[in-house]
Amino acid sequence: QVWLVESGGGLVQAGGSLRLSCAASERSFSNYGISWFRQVPGKEREFVAAISWGGGRTNYADSVKVRFTISRDNVKNTAYLQMNSLKPEDTAVYYCAADPRSRNSNWAAHYEYWGQGTQVTVSS
Secondary structure (H helix, E strand, O other): OOOEEEEOOEEEEOOOOEEEEEEEOOHHHHHOEEEEEEEOOOOOOEEEEEEOOOOOOEEEOOOOOOOEEEEEEOOOOEEEEEEOOOOHHHOEEEEEEEEOOOOOOOOHHHOOEEOOOEEEEEEO
């Protein structure tokens, strides 16, 4: 079992930056692909970014490409989402997810483990 805990969310002005962290419970984290998803109440969960187990391959949703960067530190068992040039439409609960097969998938059903989410609010 892999437990994931997100942190780093908060309130920020449009154009500002936040860095989200996803801390894993144990060392098997290094073998898992990690993704970030986000969800607004009443809407479907949306893929944001993915990173392979070794960190060498990343995928991004078109809406966040260039502005967001996903990374990981397998020594610290932690993944990150650096969010720059934030827009009000980025407001959502952000979730970290782990895929034992490291598929870099944009489909939520491919992910076995999920954190409980952290709120990001971007004001205009």
